[in-house]
Amino acid sequence: MEAASIVLFGATGDLAMRKLYPALFNLYMDGKIPSTFSVIGLGRREWTDEYFQSHIAKALNAFSRRKPDETLVREFVQAFRYCALDVNNSEDYTRLKELVVQREQQLGLAGNRLFYLSVGPEFFATIAEQLIQSGLGETAGWKRLVIEKPFGRDLASARELNEKLSHFFSEEEVYRIDHYLGKPMVQNLEVLEYSNPVIHALWSNRYIANVQITAAETVGVEERAGYYDKTGAIRDMFQNHMLQLLMMTTMHLPNPSTPEEVRRKKKSVLESLRPLQPEDIAAHVIRGQYQEGVIAGQAVQGYLDEPGIEPYSQNDTFIAAKLWIDNHFWKGIPIYIRTGKRMQEKSTRIVVQFKDPMESYNDPRHTTAEPNLLVIEINPNEGISLQLNTKDADHPGQFVPVRANSMTHAADMPEAYENLIFDALRGDATFFAHWDEVELSWAWVQPILEAFEANALPLYTYKSGSNGPEAAHELLGSDKWWLDKEPEVEAAGEKLQEKLVQI
Ligand SMILES: NC(=O)C1=CN([C@@H]2O[C@H](COP(=O)(O)OP(=O)(O)OC[C@H]3O[C@@H](n4cnc5c(N)ncnc54)[C@H](OP(=O)(O)O)[C@@H]3O)[C@@H](O)[C@H]2O)C=CC1
Numbered sequence: 001m002e003a004a005s006i007v008l009f010g011a012t013g014d015l016a017m018r019k020l021y022p023a024l025f026n027l028y029m030d031g032k033i034p035s036t037f038s039v040i041g042l043g044r045r046e047w048t049d050e051y052f053q054s055h056i057a058k059a060l061n062a063f064s065r066r067k068p069d070e071t072l073v074r075e076f077v078q079a080f081r082y083c084a085l086d087v088n089n090s091e092d093y094t095r096l097k098e099l100v101v102q103r104e105q106q107l108g109l110a111g112n113r114l115f116y117l118s119v120g121p122e123f124f125a126t127i128a129e130q131l132i133q134s135g136l137g138e139t140a141g142w143k144r145l146v147i148e149k150p151f152g153r154d155l156a157s158a159r160e161l162n163e164k165l166s167h168f169f170s171e172e173e174v175y176r177i178d179h180y181l182g183k184p185m186v187q188n189l190e191v192l193e194y195s196n197p198v199i200h201a202l203w204s205n206r207y208i209a210n211v212q213i214t215a216a217e218t219v220g221v222e223e224r225a226g227y228y229d230k231t232g233a234i235r236d237m238f239q240n241h242m243l244q245l246l247m248m249t250t251m252h253l254p255n256p257s258t259p260e261e262v263r264r265k266k267k268s269v270l271e272s273l274r275p276l277q278p279e280d281i282a283a284h285v286i287r288g289q290y291q292e293g294v295i296a297g298q299a300v301q302g303y304l305d306e307p308g309i310e311p312y313s314q315n316d317t318f319i320a321a322k323l324w325i326d327n328h329f330w331k332g333i334p335i336y337i338r339t340g341k342r343m344q345e346k347s348t349r350i351v352v353q354f355k356d357p358m359e360s361y362n363d364p365r366h367t368t369a370e371p372n373l374l375v376i377e378i379n380p381n382e383g384i385s386l387q388l389n390t391k392d393a394d395h396p397g398q399f400v401p402v403r404a405n406s407m408t409h410a411a412d413m414p415e416a417y418e419n420l421i422f423d424a425l426r427g428d429a430t431f432f433a434h435w436d437e438v439e440l441s442w443a444w445v446q447p448i449l450e451a452f453e454a455n456a457l458p459l460y461t462y463k464s465g466s467n468g469p470e471a472a473h474e475l476l477g478s479d480k481w482w483l484d485k486e487p488e489v490e491a492a493g494e495k496l497q498e499k500l501v502q503i
């Protein structure tokens with residue numbers, strides 16, 4: 001990998017502290033970034049280099065997935081310098097340029113520059129423009145712009161932002177982070193399909209009955225009320241992470257494939273996604289908002305009682321949708337997607353339900369088979385399991401499901417940001433969100449945003465600690481969401497009843 005300078009906007013912020021410094025440190029420990037590198041951190045706060053370096057050391061102690069070795073940390077932070085800068089002030093960019101060039105000369109770097117924008121999206125266009133006008137974009141090496149989500153808040157604003165950025169950086173130079181694409185198991189999906197003939201052969205509507213993609217969280221809105229109450233689950237999770245998971249699961253790639261091929265195939269999935277007409281939305285989309293409840297034995301408050309939330313907020317903290325991909329591979333197969341906060345457990349997973357085994361096993365005595373399920377666990381654990389049927393030794397003529405499992409604890413794997421920063425430094429854009437995908441995703445959700453804004457859909461409530469509103473289960477008709485655990489309150493209630501019977 002070529003040595004580079006990282007110019008980090010938002011270096012004093014939360015994301016940098018919790019994710020970016022630990023990711024860089026882990027890459028450093030694994031020898032995945034060159035031993036000579038430069039990071040220049042930016043923010044309005046008047047920090048010294050020493051203060052900045054001690055801030056990073058503290059962040060590593062608090063948030064690194066591996067216990068940091070003190071000597072390595074001391075070595076690592078030597079690469080960091082701080083420069084106070086207001087994104088709107090052009091003179092600050094002149095000082096920044098001097099520092100970048102000075103560090104490049106000191107360290108013998110060839111002028112490759114990665115500009116990482118870990119700041120609010122309202123600053124993206126201004127920063128891109130200032131980088132070019134200040135001459136920071138003119139360099140003997142490459143230049144790349146890494147930007148965080150959200151990329152717009154609807155189709156029109158995303159297009160406007162992209163138009164502005166495109167004056168200063170080409171599409172090949174823009175790396176839009178969607179951290180779900182950095183998760184090891186998501187990066188593994190492509191390999192899983194084409195390196196396993198067993199899966200590859202079954203990966204279509206011929207054998208699959210439905211695909212279910214879930215991202216359930218137990219956390220609530222936390223300290224992000226100001227952002228979340230204007231964003232909701234649809235913009236925060238669905239338009240980006242969930243549709244990316246859908247594309248990654250359903251695209252069919254040739255082997256081997258290029259980043260360009262991945263991009264083309266993902267785009268083609270979204271182009272085949274059946275658009276929702278306003279009159280169809282209610283039958284395909286369920287929105288919900290959490291009420292008080294119990295999670296991990298703790299009582300938690302409802303969304304409307306969270307600090308900073310508007311008292312009559314109609315914001316969605318849950319969304320479930322039924323989608324159809326009208327292409328040769330997936331026509332006729334429903335894809336179910338749901339995501340929500342304050343749900344029963346933290347689980348991001350993909351479940352592929354195969355067609356009814358009785359269709360192929362035509363013996364009327366055998367009536368009890370469960371469907372085959374391929375389960376891909378993404379977070380917090382990573383793993384793959386396959387549910388198969390075997391003969392039930394105790395009940396002649398019946399089947400029992402068995403699971404073949406492989407599980408890894410996610411803490412042992414590289415974090416999403418490690419993978420993504422590594423790829424951005426190498427110039428591999430495979431696991432970044434390309435403009436085509438972002439635009440098509442916004443285009444698909446736009447009628448739903450409008451229906452939400454017009455209050456044209458019911459807003460169902462659900463208890464914290466549950467699996468979402470009942471309507472999200474009804475959405476599936478005769479299908480069901482697989483692997484949901486019993487809500488705690490009900491489970492506790494059931495136990496109580498059992499006890500009473502025994503007494
Ligand atoms: N935190 C998270 O978990 C996630 C965050 N994101 C995205 O990452 C980005 C950063 O988020 P986060 O770190 O949480 O935000 P914070 O509010 O914690 O940090 C914002 C950063 O922006 C800097 N900043 C604000 N205004 C200016 C300005 N006028 N000039 C220069 N710097 C400025 C602040 O520095 P200072 O105060 O010193 O000026 C600070 O470093 C956002 O786009 C967010 O949506 C995405 C996914 C998850």
Ligand SMILES: O=C1O[C@H](COP(=O)(O)O)[C@@H](O)[C@H](O)[C@H]1O
Nearest residue numbers: 179215217219236237241348379
């Ligand atoms: O982007 C976001 O993702 C997190 C969930 O990420 P995960 O890696 O823990 O699954 C979510 O909590 C947050 O609201 C959203 O902005």
